[in-house]
Amino acid sequence: MNAEIIAIGSELLTPFRQDTNSLYLTEKLNQLGVEVIFKTIVGDSRERLTGAASLAVSRAEVVIFMGGLGPTEDDLTREAVADALGLELRRDPAIVTSLEQRFAARGWKMATNNLKQADVISGATVLPNANGSAPGQWMSGKYDGRERIIILLPGPPHELKALFEEQCLARLRAKLPPQFIGSRELKITGLGESACDFRIAPIYKLYTDVETTILAGADEIQLHLKSRASSLEAAQSRVDELAEKIEEELGDSVFSDNGDSMEQIVGYYLQMRNATLAVAESCTGGLLAERITSVGGSSRYFVGGAVVYSNQLKTAFADVPAELIEKHGAVSSEVAKAMAEGIRRRSGATFGLSVTGVAGPTGGSDQKPVGLVFHALASDAGTEVVERKFPGDRKRIRRFASQQALDMVRRKLM
C-alpha cells in the first residue's frame, strides 16, 4: 500500500520552517509496510489545499493531512478535504461540549471561532485529542470510486504523535495485510563513505530483499537495513544475517549495532569497567564534554574537564609546562600528550582525554594547517596520541575531532 503526506501551513513555505512531522509518520508507515510516494507542502489557501487533496486521493491509497485543524481563519483543512471529497461538514455536539468544558476548566469563556473545531466531515470518525483542542478525523471506504484511508491530524508534533499512535496505528493495522518489518542500524567511524560502500556493496547487493540505506556525516556513517516478511522472525533474521556479515567485513569500525550514539557507547563501556573519564580540550572548545554530558546519568562516569583555550589555562588546569608549549606549539603531539596526562592526574580519573588542533577559519599555517588535530588518551598503561588532518569548515572539524577522541576511548575499552 502507498501513501501521500500533506503538510499544511504557510509557515512551511517560508525559508525559516520545515515540516518534520513527515519523518516520524514515514517511519511509522514504513513499519506497517506502507510506502510514502509523495509529500506535498501547501499553504493556508482553501483553493490550493482542495486541489492538493483531490489529487492526493486520486494518486495514493492512504492520505494523511497534518495541520490546519485549529480555530483560526487560516485553519482550512476540514473545509478543503470536505470540498475535495464532495462531502458535507456537520457540527458534532459532543465535540462542542468537550470544547466548552476544556475552556471552563481553565475558567475561560470560549470564543465562538473555536466552534469550527467541532466540524466533522460526513462519515468520518472523530479522533479525540488528549493534548490539544482540535480533534483528528479518520475516514476509510470508497472515495471517488477507490478504496481509500484518509486521516486528518493536528500539526503540533506532540499532539500529532500521541494521536497517531493511540488512535491510528491499530486502525491502520486492521486495514492492512499482515506484514512484518525487520530493521537494524549500524554506525561506523573511521571510514569514508565511498571506502565503506566499496567494501560492503558486494555484500549487501546479495541481499536483494533487504533495503540498505547509507547516510554519511562527519566521521560517522549510518547504515539502515530493512526487510519485510510474513513473520517478524523471518524479516529480522535476514537483516541480522546481513548486519553480521557487514560487521565481519568492517570489524571494529562498526561502533554501534542498535542505533546508540558514540557518546552513549563510550558511557556504557566506562560504566562496565567501573572507570571514569576527564577531558582537556582546546579546539573542540567544550564540544567533547558537551557530547559526553548530553547523555543522562553521565555524572556516573564523567568527572568533568577543562576547556583550555588559552595557553595559560593549559598550564593552570592541565599542568602543561609553558616551555613545552613554547618549544612545540600548542598544537602538537607533545602538548596533546601532556594535556591528557595532566587532566588525568588533576582529576583523579581513570582516563584523561585531550584534543588540540586548528579548527579555523584562521590560525592555520604551512606547518600547522587548518584541520590538523592531535588527540591523546592517557591511562595507567601509558598515553597514545593520534594525529589527524580533517577536511571541512570549523564546525565539521570540531565534530570530526570530538568523534576521533571518543573513538579512542571506545577502542581502548572494547
Added chain:
Amino acid sequence: MNAEIIAIGSELLTPFRQDTNSLYLTEKLNQLGVEVIFKTIVGDSRERLTGAASLAVSRAEVVIFMGGLGPTEDDLTREAVADALGLELRRDPAIVTSLEQRFAARGWKMATNNLKQADVISGATVLPNANGSAPGQWMSGKYDGRERIIILLPGPPHELKALFEEQCLARLRAKLPPQFIGSRELKITGLGESACDFRIAPIYKLYTDVETTILAGADEIQLHLKSRASSLEAAQSRVDELAEKIEEELGDSVFSDNGDSMEQIVGYYLQMRNATLAVAESCTGGLLAERITSVGGSSRYFVGGAVVYSNQLKTAFADVPAELIEKHGAVSSEVAKAMAEGIRRRSGATFGLSVTGVAGPTGGSDQKPVGLVFHALASDAGTEVVERKFPGDRKRIRRFASQQALDMVRRKLM
C-alpha cells in the same frame, strides 16, 4: 509571481533524509518577489515524476526541479520533464565533449551511462555546472499555453547553490517586474512567545505592508520582518521603522537586530571592552564553552573554562570550598557564586561566568526540581546570581541555561 519547488529522490521519502535545498531557494525566490505556493517531494519514479511535473506546470508560474540529473538509472528528471511538456530530448555534443574531458582530466575512462547527462530538453538553455558533472537546464516561454519558467537544478546543495546564484538569479530578475525587498531579523530573549506577541502584535498589525514572522526556540525568539516596494529604500525604510518601534517596546530584551547569534553578540561586546571571559559550568556540561568557541576568533576574548561536573572538580578547578557544597548542595546560589568567582580568579579573566543546575531527567528533588538552574557572573564590581526554573527536557534545559548565562554577560556589557 508564484513558484513550485519539486525535490526529487527516493531517499527524501525515507524517515532519514529531508529536503533542505528548498529553504535556500525559497529565500532567494522571496527576495525576487516570487512566492512559493507548493513544495512537492517525489521519488525516482518516471511516471510519478511526470505527473508531478505536469501538475506543477499547470498551477505555478515558476517551476524548479531539484535532483535526478545524475548518470544513474534512477536519475529521471530530464526524461520526466520532457514527457510532461511533450518535448524531445536531444543529446548535446558540447556537453558530451565536456564530460569526456572531465573524466580524461582525472585519467579515467567515462562509463557510457554518463552520456545521459548530455540530454537536453528541446528549447532549453544549458546551465554549465562548475562543481559537478550534471548541467542544469533553463526554459522560459509558453508551455501548455501559459507563460512559464522551468528550471532543472542538480541536487547536491553546493552544486545547486552555485548554479542558481551564478546562472539563474540574473535570468529570473530579467523576467520579473522590478521589485525590492527590505528585511530585518530581530532576536529576543527572556520573554515567552505569547508574552512577546501580546506586546508587539498591536504594533506590527499597523504595518500591513510588512510581513512579520515569529519563530520561537529555547529562550530565543526570532522576528523576521519583510517588506516589498518599488525601491530598496522604500522597502527598507518600512521594515526599519517597524523594527525601531518593536525595539522601543521590548527594550533590552532585543539582543540582535541583524541576525547575529547571542554568542557573536557577547563576543563583540567583550572585544569592544577589551575584556576576557572564563566559564565554570556544571549542568550545561561544556555547552556554554562550546557555544562561545563556535565563533571563529573567539580565542581573542575567551580564555577557557572548566566543566566541573563532579564536586571534586568544582573544588579543584573553581576553588569552591567542599564545606560550601556540603552545606548548600552543588545546585545552589552560593555554589554558583563561588564557581564564578573561583574561575575568574584562577583564569585571570575579566569576567567569570558559572552555571549549576539540574538538567534531568534524573537527579531532581522537591527542593531542587529538574529545571532549576543558578547562573552567576563575577567581575570587579562584584557577583550577581540569577535563579531560573526552566521547562522541557535535558537538551532544552541545557540550552535555556546557556542562553541565560550568555545574556548576563550581554546585559553587563551593554
